[in-house]
């Protein structure tokens with residue numbers, strides 16, 4: 001029984017109670033993924049599972065057997081920061097930085113959803129196939145990631161710039 | 168969290184067999200169950216992961232649709248057919264939780280998430296008839312701003328948290344289940360129960376019964392439907408009040424109308440009185456208001472939630488006016 005984490009195959013714990021979050025932080029020494037509320041309410045623990053953003057605190061590691069999980073540590077390309085990480089630095093997308101790994105993983109998953117045409121609550125025309133990432137769309141789609149420091153303006157700017165330059 | 172065995176079901180028969188063991192629980196995305204287990208409010212000895220069962224979303228010959236219970240909430244909301252034929256269902260799902268949670272949560276799990284309140288979670292601090300039958304309910308004389316105004320009892324005043332279920336109640340969805348006695352279907356209105364004297368029993372499912380699919384019947388005016396949610400912040404919060412509605416107007420007269428309310432009761436609240444009062448009436452704000460008054464005539468406020476009654480009425484009127492649109 002194994003799961004792929006950032007490209008490496010890892011044995012799953014024999015104790016089914018271990019959450020994906022605890023597997024990452026406590027068993028694999030990947031502390032980039034943060035524990036905020038540990039109950040689904042803050043988004044700090046967001047990781048990508050087969051490219052989709054999920055909350056690792058509400059996931060049992062065993063549920064992800066055979067799947068590929070990417071954490072903030074897995075986003076660096078040959079040791080250098082991901083372009084979205086640079087954008088966060090550039091636009092002051094954080095203060096204490098605690099929510100940042102979750103914000104960044106969430107944003108990457110969110111942009112894939114936009115590309116796929118997944119609507120959001122603020123999408124007016126549900127039948128439209130392409131979605132313009134307006135500020136309202138972005139804020140609604142990122143509402144699952146809270147920032148206690150209130151760095152939201154910088155977060156929105158960083159993601160917007162990254163989205164525009166990735167087209 | 169207590170210790171348990173984890174198994175993955177590969178077909179319905181095996182899921183039902185595994186789920187029939189003592190203290191077994193089915194596991195969808197885990198977004199509700201894992202949290203409740205961590206709080207030791209649920210202590211299953213076997214977890215049967217049913218996310219590998221059918222997640223297909225298909226058209227039915229009668230014009231309706233069938234959604235496999237393992238379909239993720241996001242998958243339903245992004246499905247073309249759902250978006251164009253049942254827009255209120257897509258909107259209701261998108262109004263719930265967050266992008267991450269919708270990617271994990273399944274349709275079956277969304278239906279069966281617990282009806283709950285903050286006192287329910289407060290295991291060592293307060294009394295709760297749902298957590299400990301017969302203990303009493305500390306919400307009734309406590310902080311009950313978010314609690315029920317309809318259908319509550321002196322045992323429990325919690326509300327059902329699902330947005331998707333409000334849309335399904337409005338659509339008269341049909342729940343397909345399989346248990347050790349075989350298959351059966353349950354009308355959506357009969358799935359969730361009002362608390363009565365037994366708030367710990369929340370659904371009409373027998374122990375070990377598995378939800379396999381949800382059927383959306385054809386509804387001629389489902390395309391003219393929407394969902395509106397009122398909450399304390401713009402996103403990522405449970406409903407104080409929500410309204411799912413569909414309406415058909417002909418020559419200024421309401422020919423057909425369906426309304427269900429969320430955030431007001433222990434189950435998604437189908438507004439049958441409103442529907443009866445409004446059908447055949449002129450499609451104007453006066454009749455919408457009168458019908459809303461009729462529906463909420465029996466509402467029973469607690470100390471902090473009387474505001475919900477007026478919010479419900481106004482939201483109903485606003486949503487129906489939106490649906491009437493230029494035909495008003």
Ligand SMILES: Cc1cc2nc3c(=O)[nH]c(=O)nc-3n(C[C@H](O)[C@H](O)[C@H](O)COP(=O)(O)OP(=O)(O)OC[C@H]3O[C@@H](n4cnc5c(N)ncnc54)[C@H](O)[C@@H]3O)c2cc1C
Nearest residue numbers: 040195196197198199200263264273275276277329330378
């Ligand atoms: C922070 C937070 C905010 C939220 N906000 C909202 C909101 O605004 N609106 C909203 O609607 N929801 C909200 N939710 C709830 C969320 O929608 C539910 O947790 C989710 O839908 C449950 O689905 P799941 O697949 O994860 O269920 P699980 O947690 O896996 O299971 C829930 C229950 O269903 C049972 N079950 C699962 N599948 C089946 C099946 N096929 N047959 C029989 N039984 C089954 C399980 O045994 C369990 O009892 C929120 C959740 C969190 C954590």
Ligand code: SF4
Nearest residue numbers: 284295304323324325
């Ligand atoms: S309202 Fe229901 S869930 Fe909440 S404390 Fe009372 S009995 Fe428990």
Ligand code: FES
Nearest residue numbers: 036037038043057
């Ligand atoms: S730690 Fe997972 S959502 Fe807060």
Ligand code: FES
Nearest residue numbers: 095097147148149
């Ligand atoms: S930067 Fe501190 S919580 Fe977001």
